[in-house]
Amino acid sequence: METGTSQREDHQQEAAARRRKELLEAADRVVLRDGPEASMNAIAAEAGITKPILYRHFGDKGGLYRALAVRHTDALLASLRNALDAPAPDRRGRVAATLDTYLAAIEARPQVYRFLMHPADQGQQQEQEQGFDVGHHSAPLLRRMGDELAKVIADRVELGPGGEEVARIWGHGIVGMMHAAGDWWLRERPCSRERLVHHLTDLLWGRLALVDDRIGAPGLF
Amino acid sequence: METGTSQREDHQQEAAARRRKELLEAADRVVLRDGPEASMNAIAAEAGITKPILYRHFGDKGGLYRALAVRHTDALLASLRNALDAPAPDRRGRVAATLDTYLAAIEARPQVYRFLMHPADQGQQQEQEQGFDVGHHSAPLLRRMGDELAKVIADRVELGPGGEEVARIWGHGIVGMMHAAGDWWLRERPCSRERLVHHLTDLLWGRLALVDDRIGAPGLF
DNA sequence: GCCTGCTGTTACCTACGGTAACAGCAGTCT
DNA sequence: AGACTGCTGTTACCGTAGGTAACAGCAGGC
Numbered sequence: 001m002e003t004g005t006s007q008r009e010d011h012q013q014e015a016a017a018r019r020r021k022e023l024l025e026a027a028d029r030v031v032l033r034d035g036p037e038a039s040m041n042a043i044a045a046e047a048g049i050t051k052p053i054l055y056r057h058f059g060d061k062g063g064l065y066r067a068l069a070v071r072h073t074d075a076l077l078a079s080l081r082n083a084l085d086a087p088a089p090d091r092r093g094r095v096a097a098t099l100d101t102y103l104a105a106i107e108a109r110p111q112v113y114r115f116l117m118h119p120a121d122q123g124q125q126q127e128q129e130q131g132f133d134v135g136h137h138s139a140p141l142l143r144r145m146g147d148e149l150a151k152v153i154a155d156r157v158e159l160g161p162g163g164e165e166v167a168r169i170w171g172h173g174i175v176g177m178m179h180a181a182g183d184w185w186l187r188e189r190p191c192s193r194e195r196l197v198h199h200l201t202d203l204l205w206g207r208l209a210l211v212d213d214r215i216g217a218p219g220l221f
Numbered sequence: 222m223e224t225g226t227s228q229r230e231d232h233q234q235e236a237a238a239r240r241r242k243e244l245l246e247a248a249d250r251v252v253l254r255d256g257p258e259a260s261m262n263a264i265a266a267e268a269g270i271t272k273p274i275l276y277r278h279f280g281d282k283g284g285l286y287r288a289l290a291v292r293h294t295d296a297l298l299a300s301l302r303n304a305l306d307a308p309a310p311d312r313r314g315r316v317a318a319t320l321d322t323y324l325a326a327i328e329a330r331p332q333v334y335r336f337l338m339h340p341a342d343q344g345q346q347q348e349q350e351q352g353f354d355v356g357h358h359s360a361p362l363l364r365r366m367g368d369e370l371a372k373v374i375a376d377r378v379e380l381g382p383g384g385e386e387v388a389r390i391w392g393h394g395i396v397g398m399m400h401a402a403g404d405w406w407l408r409e410r411p412c413s414r415e416r417l418v419h420h421l422t423d424l425l426w427g428r429l430a431l432v433d434d435r436i437g438a439p440g441l442f
Numbered sequence: 443g444c445c446t447g448c449t450g451t452t453a454c455c456t457a458c459g460g461t462a463a464c465a466g467c468a469g470t471c472t
Numbered sequence: 473a474g475a476c477t478g479c480t481g482t483t484a485c486c487g488t489a490g491g492t493a494a495c496a497g498c499a500g501g502c
Contacts, residue, residue, distance in 0.1 A: 015479085016479085019480090039457080039458060039459085040458075040459065040460085041457085041458075041459095049480090049481070049482095050481075050482065050483085051459085051460080051461095052460090052461075052462090052481080052482080052483095053480070053481065053482095055459090055460065055461080056479090056480090056481095060459075060460075061458095061459065061460090142401055142404075143405060146401065146405055165411065165412055165416070165420070166420050166423075168405075168411060169402060169406075169412075169417060169420040169421060169424070170420065170424050172401050172402045172404075172405040172406075173398040173399075173401060173402040173421055173424055174398065174424070175401055176397040176398045176399070176400055176401020176402055176404075177394040177395065177397045177398040177401070178394075178397070179397055179401060180363055180367060180393050180394060180396055180397020180398075180400060180401070181390060181393045181394040181397055183363075183393075183397075184364060184367055184389075184393040185390075185393075190386065190389060191386055191390075195386070196390060199386070199387050199390040199391065200390060200394055202387075203390070203391050203394055203395070203425075204424075204427075205427055206425075206426055206427015206428070207427070208391065208425055208426070208427070236448090237448085240449090260488085260489065260490085261489080261490065261491085262488090262489080262490090270449090270450070270451095271450075271451065271452085272490085272491080272492095273450080273451080273452095273491090273492075273493095274449070274450065274451095276490090276491065276492080277448095277449085281490080281491075282489095282490065282491090
């Protein structure tokens with residue numbers, strides 16, 4: 001019959017999924033320790049096994065890295081959505097809270113951040129039916145955040161005709177602003193997180209348009 | 222005496238500099254053809270020599286890549302400064318022109334762009350007295366652009382007390398916005414360059430603060 | 443003629459990603 | 473019971489990449 005077989009298959013799939021999780025956790029530890037250039041050997045050793053098993057589970061290095069990235073990206077996106085939906089007096093408050101959530105996350109775990117943002121360009125092979133569920137879920141973090149924010153903007157703000165296009169542009173632009181400023185801030189720590197959030201929100205709120213030209217400057221910029 | 226020796230040294234240095242330039246041009250061709258993961262062997266072959274010479278000139282792969290990046294980055298930054306200084310009716314016009322210059326550049330030579338922006342994280346070794354002039358001139362493009370824009374903002378806009386901090390934050394934020402939006406746009410080509418520039422400038426000009434909430438939305442974002 | 447400092451070579455090392463080929467051990471089918 | 477399947481795990485290997493001796497030749501200054 002089929003039930004016996006499928007029961008067994010279920011058990012095996014379940015076991016495989018558990019194993020996969022264990023492997024991912026081991027990989028996580030290594031990446032956290034060694035940075036994004038952790039080797040497959042090192043990860044296998046940390047997991048207490050040898051390379052071929054890793055390859056059976058994840059196909060290739062890119063597969064493993066994608067799986068890892070998906071986990072972290074999902075977690076970060078969830079907390080961002082949370083901040084975007086949290087109660088706050090006004091839209092500006094919510095935007096500031098979301099920026100702060102992001103910055104707090106990268107501040108708390110810079111190694112993870114480095115791994116997600118600078119994944120050493122792990123090749124652009126197409127789907128190729130590897131059999132894993134990673135698919136296009138693996139779009140790098142920046143693009144995924146941009147897309148998500150675009151959706152939120154298109155949903156919640158009235159932009160008139162062509163608004164969807166504007167929402168996408170703004171989504172990716174804002175995410176990029178947050179990312180670059182965060183990256184720089186994380187390296188140089190030139191000020192507190194609050195001040196950074198405040199000034200970025202100011203920028204987004206159009207203060208650039210409002211400030212005066214410097215006296216003596218040639219009226220430029 | 223010393224004059225003879227130093228004359229000779231001058232000649233040698235000069236010859237070395239020429240050679241270096243030739244090698245860089247060869248490397249450039251290979252990178253343009255093969256993308257950022259071009260191998261040292263391939264570059265050496267293109268230059269008509271073998272690996273050790275490359276290593277004598279550039280120390281290691283990172284050194285070569287940095288030297289290449291500096292060339293392209295300098296060129297791009299020069300054209301951006303140009304756009305920022307060009308005559309335009311108002312500040313908004315200048316900002317739009319600068320955005321457009323950047324986007325036109327990455328549109329014209331996406332391979333170079335990919336090489337500069339996703340340089341496969343070529344390690345973070347400190348200076349180490351390698352003897353080359355690369356030094357901290359090699360800060361990745363994004364950070365250099367951010368710093369440059371920060372200078373321009375601080376110079377030309379009156380931001381009041383603490384303005385330098387604000388200028389740096391804005392500089393890196395704006396550059397990040399431009400970069401992420403450009404990266405996304407280059408991949409998806411969802412609209413013309415003009416529209417992208419227009420909407421980004423709008424964003425920078427505070428339209429986000431001005432638009433109404435969508436009717437029916439929970440008043441959020 | 444000898445030394446110095448470059449250019450260039452061949453030949454090698456190490457480390458990494460990736461892949462057979464094989465052994466063992468469940469549970470299933472006959 | 474035994475053959476079969478599908479996993480887990482291994483050792484041992486391959487190709488290629490970055491990087492490094494060690495050595496040969498060739499200019500010019502002493």
